[in-house]
Amino acid sequence: MAIQTHPVFAVLGHPNEGKSSVVSTLAEDDSVRISPTPGETRACRAYPVIIDGREIIRFVDTPGFQRPRDTLKWMEAYTGPDSRMLSEFIRTHAGNDAFSDETQLLTPLADGAGIIFVVDGSRPVRSTDRMEMEILRKTGLPRMVVINTKEIGTSDFIEDWKAESRKHFNIIRIFNAHRASFIERIDLLESLKGIDPDWEPALKNVIAxxxxxxxxxxxxxxxxxxxxxxxxQRHTVRKRIRDINRTDEIRQQLIKAYRKDIAKMENRAQERIRKRFKHNIFFYELPPQSIVKADLFDQKTWQALGLTRQQMAWAGAGIGAGVGAKIDLALGGLTFGVFTALGGILGAGSAAAGLKQLAQSKIKGQSLGGVEIQVGPVQNDQLLYVLIDRALIYFSYVINWAHSRRDRAAKEAFGNIEIDKYLTAKWTEESKKTCRRFFKAVRKGDDTEQVRASAAFRQRMVYVLKDLSKFKG
Ligand SMILES: Nc1nc2c(ncn2[C@@H]2O[C@H](COP(=O)(O)OP(=O)(O)OP(=O)(O)O)[C@@H](O)[C@H]2O)c(=O)[nH]1
Ligand SMILES: [Mg+2]
Structure with a gap:
């Protein structure tokens, strides 16, 4: 029996009740086929959950019951040993197209899988549902009912489903496959522990x-x-020009390129987070109003993240200060120490004039190899705080996006996340100090200090991320 290595659960139910959705969410697999057309799943398919290269649990998606009445009838007439009932049914109906769904869905059960029976709590209990429940009861396998609350707000029938389920199952859970968070998934697995005493140790391992x-x-x-x-923090873009009159124009170009690069880096980081949480295919666009979607350098973005006008003005100047120009000689590559001074001048908006003056005064009597204009490295912390905030927001999208969801992000999808209280504006002074220390270490390029400061920063991040995901582990 499969239980010796890892638990196996077959997810069964009537067509279109959300079986595949439950599998997809529990196994965190967004390749599962889900559709509004009943009968989408025609054959059993196993979705193993692999952690650190080891399979720890397996969920089997199955087609919906097609002939519960006839199947139950056959089972009631069956007189052989209970342990052979399922394999006998499969043997008897092999090749019979009318029963192809039933032979499929009962196969994992014949192999000893546990049962997760999925029902749609937004509709009334019908006689065929009772038949399906009775079939499953007859298997004698450990079994649980999952009342998938497909339609939010239509819980009228949940009490009826509970009452009916109690006759046939020992565990009943209400679960919204498309909305379930990590904690809700863990809760479901926790309750599975009680499904059978023999399965408890293995399921404990799964949860761990x-x-x-x-x-x-x-x-x-x-x-x-x-x-x-x-x-x-380290990123810069630079360009050497010969014609000093083009300084302003080139500087604008470089700022644009710089911003694009930073946005790209942020995107790549998001991609890495998304992949780690196994969102490989169906992670659709974030909602249009999302702050993560907005331009990283837009004032509105910063404002939304809790920066005051003054902070923004200051941060704006800070970015300006990171926009410097270097003048060096073509051959020697010698840099005059005018980087910071020029940053100030450029920030003040009289770039070309100031630069010309400086260049002329400083480079008098020597052949001018060109002017190197450099944007970055960023000189202020605000951009970094904005990036932290956006990483936190992105993280909360990712973890609250069930793998079974195939629709585009609706506003209400993330409505219940109280992200505000986790953003850096609300961090303690101690946490901000950790950030500043980290930023400073990177800026200084002190390797030893950077390793330490980065570790301290990550620790703060971990704390917030756990809090955000309501994870106590
Ligand atoms: N809003 C919402 N829709 C759901 C939920 N679960 C399933 N659905 C929708 O219900 C339809 C059927 O879902 P599936 O998971 O494919 O159902 P199934 O039981 O596997 O269906 P078959 O394979 O056809 O038997 C799809 O359109 C899903 O998007 C849910 O929790 N919330
Ligand atoms: Mg299906």
Whole structure:
């Protein structure tokens, strides 16, 4: 029996009730076929959950019952040993097209899989449902009912479903496959522990593995964020020009390129987070009003993240200060120490004039090799805080996006996430100090200090990410 290595659960039910959705969400597999057309799933398919290269649990998606009445009739007439009932049914009906769905869906059960029976709590209980429940009861296998609350707000029939389910199942759970968070998934698995005493140790291991993996994902998210901040802080774009009159024009171009690069880096970091949380295919666009979608350098973005006008003005000047120009000689590559001074001048808006003056005064009597204009490295922390905030928001989207969801992000999808209280504006002074120390270390390029400061920063991040995902592990 499969239980010796890892638990196997077959997910069964009437067509179109959300079986595939439950499988997709529990196995965190967005390749599962889900559709509004009943009969989408025609054959059993196993979705193993692999953590650290080891399969820890397996969910089997199955086609819906087609002939519960006839199947039950056959079972009631069956007189052989109980342990052979399922394999006998499959043998008897093999090749009979009328029963192809039933032979399919009963096959994992014949192999000893546990049962997760999915029902749609938004519709009334019908006689065929009772037949299906009775078939499953007759198998004698460990079984649980999942009342999938497909339509939000239509819970009228949940009490009826509960009452009916109690006759046939020992565990009843209400679960919204498309909305379930990590904690809700873990809760469901927790309740599965009670499905059978023999299965409890294995299921405990499964839960522990899920939790350890969640811990790792959070650590990795914190590392991805730290790496992004380091890379952003170091990033510069530069260009050498001969014609000093083009300084302003080139500077504008470089700023544009710089911003594009930073946005690209942020995108790559998001991609890494998304992949780590196994959103490989169907992670559709974020809602249009999302702050993560907005331009990173738009004032509105910063404002939405809780920066005051004054902070923004200051940050704006800070970015300006990172926009410098270097003048060097063509051959020697010698740099005059005018980088910072020029940054100030450029920021003040009299770039070309100031630069000309400086160039002339400083380079008097020597052949001018050109002017190198450089944008970055960023000189202020605000951009970095904005990046942290956006990483947190992105993370909360990712973890609250069930793998079974195939629709585009609707506004209400993330309506219940109270993200505000996790953003850096609300961080304690102690946490901000950790950030500043980290930023400073990167800026200074002190390797030893950077390793330490980065570790301290990641630790703060981990704390917030856990809090945000309501994860106590
Ligand atoms: N809003 C919402 N829709 C759901 C939920 N679960 C399933 N659905 C929708 O219901 C339809 C059927 O879902 P599936 O998961 O494919 O159902 P199934 O039981 O596997 O269906 P068959 O394979 O055809 O038997 C799809 O359109 C889903 O998007 C849910 O929790 N919330
Ligand atoms: Mg299906």
């Amino acid at each position: 593995a899920f939790q350890a993996d969640w811990n790792q994902r959070i650590d990795e998210t914190a590392r991805i964020a730290a790496e992004l901040l380091e890379a952003v």
